[in-house]
Amino acid sequence: MYKYDQxxxxxxxxxxxxFRDQVERRLAGEITEDQFKPxxxxxxxxxxxHAYMLRVAIPYGTLNSKQMKMLAxxxxxxxxxxxxxxxxxxxxxxxxxxxxxxDLLEExxxxxxxxxxxxxxxxxNISSDQYAGAAADEVADPRPWAELLRQWSTFHPEFAHxxxxxxFAVIASEEDRAAMRLHDIGIxxxxxxxxxxxxxxxxxxxxxxTPMIGPMVRxxxxxxxxxxxxxxxxxxxxxxxxxxxxxxxxxxxxxxxxGKDEYTRQVEEEFKHIKTLNLDPPKAELERITTxxxxxxYDLSAxxxxxxSDPDFAVWVNQNVKAHKQTGYAIANISLKPIGGIPGDASSxxxxxxxxxxxxxxxxxxxxxxxxxxxxxxxKKSDLYALWQKLDEAELATPNLDLISxxxxxxxxxxxxxxxxxxxxxxxxxxxxxxxxxxxxxLGELKLxxxxxxxxxxxxxxxxxxxxxxxxxxxxxxxxxxxxxGAEDVSLAKITGxxxxxxxxxxxxxKATNVYLEQREGDERFVDxxxxxxxxxxxxxxxx
Amino acid sequence: xxxxxxxxxxxxxxxxxxxxxxxxGGNATAVRIEVGEDTRQLLPYLDRIAxxxxxxxxxxxxxxxxxxxxxxxxGYNAExxxxxxxxxxxxxxxxxxxxxxFAPEKPLKADQVDAVLKRFDAVYQSSMDGQNPVWNLRHGx
Numbered sequence: 001m002y003k004y005d006q007x008x009x010x011x012x013x014x015x016x017x018x019f020r021d022q023v024e025r026r027l028a029g030e031i032t033e034d035q036f037k038p039x040x041x042x043x044x045x046x047x048x049x050h051a052y053m054l055r056v057a058i059p060y061g062t063l064n065s066k067q068m069k070m071l072a073x074x075x076x077x078x079x080x081x082x083x084x085x086x087x088x089x090x091x092x093x094x095x096x097x098x099x100x101x102x103d104l105l106e107e108x109x110x111x112x113x114x115x116x117x118x119x120x121x122x123x124x125n126i127s128s129d130q131y132a133g134a135a136a137d138e139v140a141d142p143r144p145w146a147e148l149l150r151q152w153s154t155f156h157p158e159f160a161h162x163x164x165x166x167x168f169a170v171i172a173s174e175e176d177r178a179a180m181r182l183h184d185i186g187i188x189x190x191x192x193x194x195x196x197x198x199x200x201x202x203x204x205x206x207x208x209x210t211p212m213i214g215p216m217v218r219x220x221x222x223x224x225x226x227x228x229x230x231x232x233x234x235x236x237x238x239x240x241x242x243x244x245x246x247x248x249x250x251x252x253x254x255x256x257x258x259g260k261d262e263y264t265r266q267v268e269e270e271f272k273h274i275k276t277l278n279l280d281p282p283k284a285e286l287e288r289i290t291t292x293x294x295x296x297x298y299d300l301s302a303x304x305x306x307x308x309s310d311p312d313f314a315v316w317v318n319q320n321v322k323a324h325k326q327t328g329y330a331i332a333n334i335s336l337k338p339i340g341g342i343p344g345d346a347s348s349x350x351x352x353x354x355x356x357x358x359x360x361x362x363x364x365x366x367x368x369x370x371x372x373x374x375x376x377x378x379x380k381k382s383d384l385y386a387l388w389q390k391l392d393e394a395e396l397a398t399p400n401l402d403l404i405s406x407x408x409x410x411x412x413x414x415x416x417x418x419x420x421x422x423x424x425x426x427x428x429x430x431x432x433x434x435x436x437x438x439x440x441x442x443l444g445e446l447k448l449x450x451x452x453x454x455x456x457x458x459x460x461x462x463x464x465x466x467x468x469x470x471x472x473x474x475x476x477x478x479x480x481x482x483x484x485x486g487a488e489d490v491s492l493a494k495i496t497g498x499x500x501x502x503x504x505x506x507x508x509x510x511k512a513t514n515v516y517l518e519q520r521e522g523d524e525r526f527v528d529x530x531x532x533x534x535x536x537x538x539x540x541x542x543x544x
Numbered sequence: 545x546x547x548x549x550x551x552x553x554x555x556x557x558x559x560x561x562x563x564x565x566x567x568x569g570g571n572a573t574a575v576r577i578e579v580g581e582d583t584r585q586l587l588p589y590l591d592r593i594a595x596x597x598x599x600x601x602x603x604x605x606x607x608x609x610x611x612x613x614x615x616x617x618x619g620y621n622a623e624x625x626x627x628x629x630x631x632x633x634x635x636x637x638x639x640x641x642x643x644x645x646f647a648p649e650k651p652l653k654a655d656q657v658d659a660v661l662k663r664f665d666a667v668y669q670s671s672m673d674g675q676n677p678v679w680n681l682r683h684g685x
Contacts (some may be wrong), residue, residue: 007666007678012662022633031631038604039633121604151668151679157640158613158671161606227669238610243579277617279670281679283644288682 001365002147002292006111011154012109014356015116019043020102027099033074042160042292044115045101045173049417050075052096055118056108060128060146060170061089061368062112063388067368068355070111072348074279078104082489083351085336085344087408087459089127089368090118094415116154121162123153123234129177130369133293134377136325139389140189140197142172144290145226148281152227155329156473159234163241164249166234167206182213182276184251185233200224202264204255207456211492212252215260217267226281232271234261235469247320295326296363296378302328306381314386315437316399321384330381332362334374334391335398335406339435340428343409344372347401353394361387370486371408371447373401403440404513405431408459412452413467413476419452421469421476425449429506434513443513447485448528462486464527465512466493478505482512482538483530494535496542548625549652550645556655557595557623583611589618597647609641610638616642616672635660642672 004012019039026036040046043473044055058070063071071091075083078100079093086092108114118125126146133141138364149168153159153385159166163431172189180186186202199221203408221229237251240258281424308314322331334354337343346354354374358366361383362376369375379387391397400406407430410416427450434440449463459465464514466481477499484493500508513526515538518530530538547557561576564585574595577583585651586593596615614622623645626638630648631650635657648650667675676685 005682007681010662010666011668011678014666018663022636035603035631035633121606154668155664156669157637158609159606159608159636160637161604163606226631235610235613241608243605273617277670281677282683282685285679352660 002289009112012112012114015114016102016109017405018296020104023098023102038041038120041120041197044097044118046119047417048094048415050148050415051094052098052101053092053094053103053415053470054096054104054115054400055086055090055092055111056115057118057125058090058368060126060143061130062143063366064364065355065359065366067111067113068351068358070113072351072355074104074107075348075351082345082347083369084411085346085372085374087370087372087457088125089370090125091368101126118499119165121164122160123166123168126150126153127178127370129166129171129173130367130375130379131177131322131331132172133295134324134331134388134392136323137175138172139191140172141293142170143188143293145172145187145189145199147289148226148286149230152230159238162238163243164246166251176486177460179462181490182207182486183214185230186214192220196222196322199226201229201233204252206250206252207453207459207461209247210253210457211456211503212256213462213490213492214252215255217260217264224280224283224287228274230270231274231279232267235270236266237402251523264522280313298326298329299380302380303382304328306384309387313385316388316397319399319403320401324378328381330384332376332379332384332387332544333401334376334396335400336373336399337406337431338395338398339405339431342424343407343427350394350396353390353396357387357390371406372405399437400440402445402447404434404443404446405440407431407448407450409450410458411508416452417453419469420471421440421452421478423450423452423458423469426467426469426478426502426505429502430509433506433510443516444525446513448509459486463493464525464530465509469500472499476502478502480505480508480512480542482535483527485527496539498543508542515541548618548645548647549657551639552623552644556645559595561595561597563681577611579605579607583614587618590618593620593622595623595625596620597625597627600626600630603629603631603634603683612641612643613672614639632656632660636664640671640673640675650683
């Protein structure tokens with residue numbers, strides 16, 4: 001894992017001091033709320049329906065047990081004893097007092113954490129593959145590249161006031177576990193013919209009210225050009241991205257309106273110029289960062305055998321444990337989606353438990369996933385049973401990874417000032433309807449995603465089943481869509497037709513799954529069947 | 545006229561800047577760039593310019609940062625002024641992009657500007673203020 005040196009620490013410490021000064025000036029009335037807003041936003045502090053919400057960055061979703069413990073401590077001391085893990089691989093606290101935020105940030109800084117650029121119209125936290133460093137299918141660990149981009153983008157002076165927010169994802173596998181092509185810039189690490197590692201750039205993806213799949217603008221950017229190329233992509237956007245309408249201000253609209261070819265031409269021209277300025281870091285810097293992401297000290301004689309005689313353990317292993325690149329090890333997923341719970345929420349006590357388990361069983365490392373779960377990336381197979389028992393005691397052993405109850409849901413109208421409808425109760429009702437694990441397993445991989453408004457924080461466009469909450473004449477109404485995916489088979493879901501009320505949407509989801517069960521062939525997943533048979537049979541079942 | 549807050553050693557240019565259009569058709573030495581205008585139109589004439597004023601109609605409109613960088617990257621080294629909604633908390637970014645004079649709508653306090661500019665003694669990326677980024681410092685550069 002990356003460790004701060006004196007420079008990283010001084011920058012984060014200076015930021016805490018700066019924010020303390022900004023909060024003091026705000027509380028003293030020296031700056032207006034309008035002037036303070038972008039400052040607090042670039043520090044992850046939102047004003048929500050009931051209180052301030054603080055979003056803490058977890059760069060590329062990786063953290064250690066000490067940091068995880070700090071997140072529990074903050075939940076206990078500054079919030080109401082829980083935190084909410086988000087689709088940006090971050091954590092949010094919903095009940096924060098403005099005057100306490102400088103102290104909170106100071107505590108975070110003591111464990112090499114911050115809330116820098118977790119909101120606002122700037123480059124946000126860089127996301128990545130939650131299995132980085134553990135997956136057998138990656139060409140390299142993507143996190144050194146993500147860390148380099150984190151540093152480059154932190155307080156970037158030219159790109160602090162972009163037309164709109166800007167999100168990067170970096171992956172290094174053909175299998176996309178990070179919804180890479182639904183980011184403003186998606187990067188896939190690949191080898192070129194000479195065997196060198198480089199970055200494939202996809203620009204202009206995104207969800208929101210106009211979802212787009214990012215087209216590829218360059219198939220290979222060498223490591224030495226990474227920063228210059230990113231600067232060029234951002235500069236063209238900063239200069240020409242729309243600022244007249246915030247709903248058309250994301251880079252996806254610019255790329256779409258210019259066309260991929262013209263956008264690419266402008267980027268390449270800008271890149272040719274920027275490359276002459278000698279802005280790229282020395283080669284040794286990426287090498288330095290990479291040394292922090294070496295394999296942990298695996299027990300090379302660890303056995304690959306696993307005793308599955310306990311049937312409940314076997315169900316959990318079968319669903320939540322994934323193959324590791326190292327013989328004798330496994331990747332353990334901790335579901336934060338208990339039936340009837342709030343997707344992504346964890347209590348301070350649970351966060352502490354996960355921290356302890358990471359220390360005891362996973363080389364002190366945890367990951368947050370964009371699907372709002374936690375991963376222990378390097379668990380010895382012989383430790384899995386003990387791990388599972390402890391998770392079970394803490395109500396963290398729900399065996400539903402990638403099943404219908406493993407939903408992504410935004411905070412919705414229960415918390416969010418932008419929402420039109422509640423997401424959480426719908427998620428809870430659907431999970432309860434499908435509570436039986438056998439029934440869920442029968443449905444297989446089924447990614448259900450719920451957003452409480454058109455901004456799509458709940459990724460409904462990328463759901464095999466997507467649900468969008470809207471306000472229809474003062475009544476919450478839910479639109480159903482089918483066929484989306486945020487994975488390597490990326491696609492955007494299509495709306496089935498008129499929306500449903502809160503109970504109606506739960507019935508509609510069940511009807512859609514029944515159509516799948518009737519129509520499926522072989523080992524097709526829900527989304528495969530939908531793609532083969534099309535919308536018609538689903539519409540018929542839903543509306544006739 | 546608004547007070548000019550300058551970080552330069554010379555006196556701020558007092559000539560009233562003209563529009564790009566007027567500049568291109570005449571002999572003015574001070575020119576103003578509005579948001580959305582292409583700064584690169586000025587590049588052939590940098591030798592004769594004593595002042596470029598870049599408009600910030602709202603501090604949230606960050607196009608002026610790119611305008612400043614483009615001028616400095618092309619070797620422009622005369623006065624580069626940010627005018628408009630220029631606030632204390634944006635000064636550091638502006639300075640890093642190459643601005644060295646400010647015409648804020650609401651006056652800035654010198655001691656506060658000084659504190660803001662000194663707050664961070666390390667930066668992660670190269671820009672136009674000459675500050676050596678940490679990725680060079682880490683490797684003896």
